[in-house]
Amino acid sequence: MAQTTVVEPYTGPTPKELARKHGLSTAGRLPSLPEYTRLLWSYRHFIWEFAGAKVSASLGNTRLGMIWQVLTPLFNAGVYYMIFGVLLNTKHGTDNFIAYLCAGVFIFGYTQTVVQTGVQAISGNLGLIRALHFPRASLPISITLVEARNMIASMSVLIVIMLVTGEPITWQWLLIIPALLLQTIFNAGAAMLVSRLGSKLHDLRQLIPFIMRVWLYGSAVLYPVTQYTQHLHGWKLAVIEANPILVYIELIRHALMENVKLAGSPVLLWTEAAIWALVVGIGGYAYFWRGEKGYGRG
């Protein structure tokens, strides 16, 4: 820089020493994981507000507004009732197939929408990321919160379907709360995982629909889980029965319905559900945190 015209020639300590002397930190330093977690906790109000803002922004220009939160799962259930209940009259050896189907569709839909929107959590909010300073994990977590809120509406619809189709209310119904909590942790981890992947690999967005479709057919959503035991053996069966979404769907069906054939014993299912939530939740969080400083680069 030959043309630099410095007012007073600089003869002090080196920039690094000067920075340390006055307690300046590197712009864009990666905080430690506990530090990051504390920071994220202090931004909880922002996360909550951002989730609310997302919902109002997406439904704000519709006439019915928030009613769509309930209408969407209702229409979903209605479509499946039309096709499987009225047109095809599918039973698959299950007493209450419509309720069985709806439980699967709603639980699968929860993870599906989180993954689909999560993959764009970073790349779709670059403007915000390049303008303001907040822990980036707020974005995928907000997305999970938005869907968790929608899930409450879906669950109320599901409970009505259960009652209408003649399932008795038992104390077991309370089990949907821990099951949904575990699924939410799993979803948050998955959202963080795909949002970091999606911020680097923009092509991932094009692949997600196919991945989700394979996952759908492997999660016993549209047919009973007994189909797998009849047709698959060995490692293929083991892989499909360890599928996290299948586990979460089975837990909900087990909680809400009588006489359903499960993929495994309830104890096994609960253990699998907890392990999946912990592994994906913590793993996804740590993976996302490692990339924290690079998200602004695009």
Add this chain to the structure above:
Amino acid sequence: MADTEKIPTVIADNAHIIYRIHGSIGPNQSSPLSSFKRLVTRQKSTAVREVHAVKGASFVAYKGEAIGLIGTNGSGKSTLLRAIAGLLPVERGGAIYAAGQPSLLGVNAALMNDLSGERNVTLGCLAMGMTPAQVKEQVDDIIEFSGINERGDFSSLPMRTYSSGMSARLRFAIAAAKKHDVLLIDEALATGDAKFRKRSEQRVRDLRAEAGTVFLVSHSEQSIRDTCERSIWLEGGVIKADGSTEDVMKEYETFVKK
């Protein structure tokens, strides 16, 4: 400002900044076949391009200073501000050190356009790390300062209905609501009307008086002359001059007129 004890707030030490742009599809890859050929021949995709925006910037900014950043369009001014704010990482070379958490406020700062101005104020304040109680206290002041309600109740309308000047004013008002050790302003003052410009320049002076450092990027020579006594001239990602606004401006003007 005492010369004996100058406290540095931002130190840039030979910083190189590179950012990547996705989605600029070049003329040779508009068909699937050519994209496939590119994959097979392992050519680098032109859909992801790297821009070396700042090439080795070094300077020290002190407490109480207001520094103007000038340069022609695309000279790397905004990128440098983003790097100071820690929003863009420094690629190689040295590093940028800063006191506290510098805050960037610019016309590019995207708030949510579908939400009302009032909710954007809440969201913006929370994103800056304020507590809900502080936000509640400040919302009215911020809207008042931005002056968007001068023509009726605009604060409850979605931001997409605002004129560009109005939304820039609101963004400035939000960012200026918090005390910052280092405040980075990107073209924000240029968009408001004369009345608002005056008010915001006053606010910049207040912020400096509270012992912060202010960086100002602007194409308006007047607002730089009015608010900054030191200027840095960036050209093509390289610092061409750094000194008192008068001197740097003179050099810059002869360069532009060439």
